[in-house]
Amino acid sequence: MFARRPVFSLHLVIWTATLALCLTFASTTFAEDSEDTSAPTCADDEIFDPVPGDCRYTFSIRYTSRDTLPAMIEACEERESMLACASWSVWAWRRGGWEKVSERAGQLCEERCNAGDPAGCGCLAHLVGTGSAGFERDRQRGSDLAQQSCAGGVGWGCNMARTLHNDTVSSDRERRVDDALRTYERGCLLGDPSSCANLGFFAGHTTRGGDTLTEHIARTYFQEGCEKHIGWACGVYGEMLYLGMGGDTNVEEGIAFNRRGCALGDPMSCKRLGDLYLGSTELSLPSDYQLALEYFGYACDSRDARACHLWATIADLAFPDLEPPTRLEEAYKIACFRGRSESCVALSNLYLSARKDWPAQPEAARSPLERSCRRHADDSCVAYGHLVEQGIGGEVDLNVALEAYERACQNGEPKGCQWAGALVMHEEPERAFEIFTEGCDRGVGNSCNWLALWLETHASPEDQRYILGLHQRACDLDEPRGCFDLALIYETGRGEFEANPPLAMKHMAGACRLNDPIACVHLGRYLLDGVNNNLSWDERAVPLLTSICVNALPHRRDMHRASTLSCRWLAQSHADRGLHSQALDIAQRGCDLRDADSCALAAELLKAENFEPVTRHDATTYEAKACDYGDLSYCSDVTDGQTE
Incomplete structure (x- = not known):
């Protein structure tokens, strides 16, 4: 998938070369002792994973890559391992059903559960709770089956119970936390290393034995989980290392443990690395967009929405010739359909662009925006309104466009108010005035700024002071465009207000401080021109x-x-x-x-x-x-x- 063609980095090259040397040495040294190069024989509750080159507790593989999937399926369907069937179910569910669990696996789990096997109930719990393998989805029944499995002495069944935990069990947050802690404690006592690792998340809480879980103890739980090849535990342990939580700070080791977690298939570890390589001022790490692209790609392989969005955005802007538009489309689709509205906007923009071997597809640009607008009522509504207003990808429909803008406006998206008023400004100027005024009265800085722009074309010259006051109010409400427009007014002068370059610089600096990067560039332009001569x-x-x-x-x-x-x-x-x-x-x-x-x-x-x-x-x-x-x-x- 998205990590199929990674941008190779030095640490990967060194790791690969070292591995090759080790394998060469091993084959030479032990050739006389044995000619058997097959994978080692694993215990009943383990599966061999070629990534660490070791047997792994099967339930920890539920987050891993495709490498172990054939062995997991074989263990489920041929050896009738309920643990393998359950792990397969979680694996497929987390990836959006790329590999659907077979009805054969479901029949095995159901038969074993009906025969009184608590492991069978643990497996059936997830299939029923997620609606896999032909079962109708019933989250409450799934949770009950998992609890039954846990009570029957199956450690990973306790873990499954938390995976399927229904918040309706208790509206009291402390009670929910306490229930979760007790369940993981039981799972850990029953020998489930994933449950033990999960205990690390309960720092500050009291165990059944009356001890308080400190951050240091939590860090130990994650470290032990990592030693059991649990990828997410490696990542969390690494994060605690580089942040200095529960012990000494070690940035290099922290990053190394996240690499291990990522290699073991944990998308959060991969995504954590991607974020670090975007540049971390807290850890004094410089940006490395090639590595960020690589690790977000690994996380996107697991259908992580944010990772897919960042992978596609970095690939598109920083490495425009590296990936074909079809791969960007696939990544944006994953993120869009998983609820990231900015990915829907990016996907629509991709369809509107014409590139090499990629003709513009305006007819496809509306659909993701319309769907996102119905779900989120945010900037995707604004983008959808633009297409409908301009007749891109379909017929012009000003009423639908206005409805989309107003939907965004009513949901607190300032650009929605802006474009709703702009749409009716010429045909219904009074209505535009009402929209902008209502937004400004609610304290929406963007609306105040647009009300000022409306008055510039409809008010008399003597209203200039009031108009300036609206720009100032927008600026005071932390609307960077209000500060920006004030700067432009004082840059050249307008009406009774003469040019005042130092004041223009002051307001442009204000817009820059409000994180408007274009304002920061204009501030640089003022400095190039010698404004203020400081x-x-x-x-x-x-x-x-x-x-x-x-x-x-x-x-x-x-x-x-x-x-x-x-x-x-x-x-x-x-x-x-x-x-x-x-x-x-x-x-x-x-x-x-x-x-x-x-x-x-x-x-x-x-x-x-x-x-x-x-x-x-x-x-x-x-x-x-x-x-x-x-x-x-x-x-x-x-x-x-x-x-x-």
């Missing part, structure tokens, strides 16, 4: 724009756009000052981010007489990129160069 060009402007230029954060599209702008303006500023070598480096960086203006500047710098080395081929390459990224003025130049 410090020289290279003391403030260059460091600010450079930091934005080189940190594109591909998982955030707004930051990606900010990076392209900062690279473009910074490169041009260096070129204007005659610093052509630095300008070329920055322009090339902007071109790598698919900014046509940066590509064009790089081409012009390469053709300049005073720049060395100069090759016509290099300049033509950047002209071609400028053309590809939208600067049509360079398309004819490329054609002419190829003709020559």
